[in-house]
Amino acid sequence: MLSTTTTPTDRRKAFRAGLRSDRLQVFPGAFTPLSIRLIQEKGFGGAYISGAVMAAELGLPDIGLTTLTEVAQRAHQISRMSDLPTLVDADTGFGEPMNVARTVHELEDAGVAGLHLEDQVNPKRCGHLDGKAVVDADTAIKRIRAAVDARRDPELVIMARTDIRGVDGLDAAIDRAKALVDAGADAIFPEAMATLDEFAAMRAAVDVPILANMTEFGKSALFTHAQLANVGVNMVIHPVSLLRVAFGAIERALDTLAADGTLDAEVDSMQTRGRLYELLDYEAYNAFDAGIFTYTGR
Numbered sequence: 568m569l570s571t572t573t574t575p576t577d578r579r580k581a582f583r584a585g586l587r588s589d590r591l592q593v594f595p596g597a598f599t600p601l602s603i604r605l606i607q608e609k610g611f612g613g614a615y616i617s618g619a620v621m622a623a624e625l626g627l628p629d630i631g632l633t634t635l636t637e638v639a640q641r642a643h644q645i646s647r648m649s650d651l652p653t654l655v656d657a658d659t660g661f662g663e664p665m666n667v668a669r670t671v672h673e674l675e676d677a678g679v680a681g682l683h684l685e686d687q688v689n690p691k692r693c694g695h696l697d698g699k700a701v702v703d704a705d706t707a708i709k710r711i712r713a714a715v716d717a718r719r720d721p722e723l724v725i726m727a728r729t730d731i732r733g734v735d736g737l738d739a740a741i742d743r744a745k746a747l748v749d750a751g752a753d754a755i756f757p758e759a760m761a762t763l764d765e766f767a768a769m770r771a772a773v774d775v776p777i778l779a780n781m782t783e784f785g786k787s788a789l790f791t792h793a794q795l796a797n798v799g800v801n802m803v804i805h806p807v808s809l810l811r812v813a814f815g816a817i818e819r820a821l822d823t824l825a826a827d828g829t830l831d832a833e834v835d836s837m838q839t840r841g842r843l844y845e846l847l848d849y850e851a852y853n854a855f856d857a858g859i860f861t862y863t864g865r
């Protein structure tokens with residue numbers, strides 16, 4: 568009821584424990600605070616908060632137009648609605664190293680368990696598009712050092728994402744990842760890896776957990792959890808998937824409504840009012856104040 572039953576530090580510890588375990592950590596993208604309730608109920612180990620989704624929800628492309636304030640607020644709204652650890656996309660950190668430090672404080676205050684910072688130049692692109700550019704190693708290292716030094720809760724996970732694979736190839740990605748680990752990154756997000764062998768090579772090269780991004784319509788094939796676990800990947804995100812699923816359904820429903828003049832044909836595929844109320848834990852609010860809960864339908 569109302570919000571999480573845990574503290575941010577508890578969730579950060581749980582995230583670290585999951586990353587250290589030999590089980591693949593599966594984080595679907597929670598595109599709303601309500602969706603993280605469902606992700607928790609379905610037994611996933613955590614949830615991802617995507618920058619691409621944040622931008623898309625605002626009707627914007629994912630090219631660094633969202634602000635730190637918007638991202639921190641959304642990260643807070645989502646992180647506070649479950650007991651799951653959340654990993655938030657902090658893009659390029661919203662500026663120079665001092666801005667990165669401020670970003671870490673804001674996101675820490677928002678209650679996330681971890682955040683990732685990438686080495687793209689601004690304005691950034693979706694990691695699975697062509698035409699990306701990355702900053703030099705020195706600049707990328709400074710971003711991670713600034714983040715690590717700024718962290719007040721030592722349990723907060725600072726993950727370094729490198730986009731260099733799509734620009735200069737796998738060897739460059741491995742060199743960059745090693746440098747980012749030396750700079751203090753707790754984990755590595757190698758973006759747009761092409762094959763399982765590339766994940767295996769990254770796994771062998773660094774001694775911190777690595778993440779696989781299974782975003783649809785991107786550069787990586789959609790490997791299964793078993794395939795990723797087999798090559799030693801520690802964590803997988805499905806960042807935009809739930810938004811894509813929801814908007815696929817929304818578009819079909821709008822077509823039906825326009826054609827039929829009624830949504831009758833869609834009702835069977837809708838979440839029922841009863842199921843929604845279950846997710847909201849309506850009944851707990853009733854126990855708190857018996858005057859509130861009056862709904863008895865399906």
Ligand SMILES: C[C@](O)(C(=O)O)[C@H](CC(=O)O)C(=O)O
Pocket residue numbers: 616617618619620629656692693694695780782783785806807
């Ligand atoms: C992971 C990602 O950074 C995101 O913002 O969710 C995106 C996902 C996408 O655009 O498909 C990315 O891979 O750059």
Ligand SMILES: [Mg+2]
Pocket residue numbers: 617618619629656658
């Ligand atoms: Mg992103």
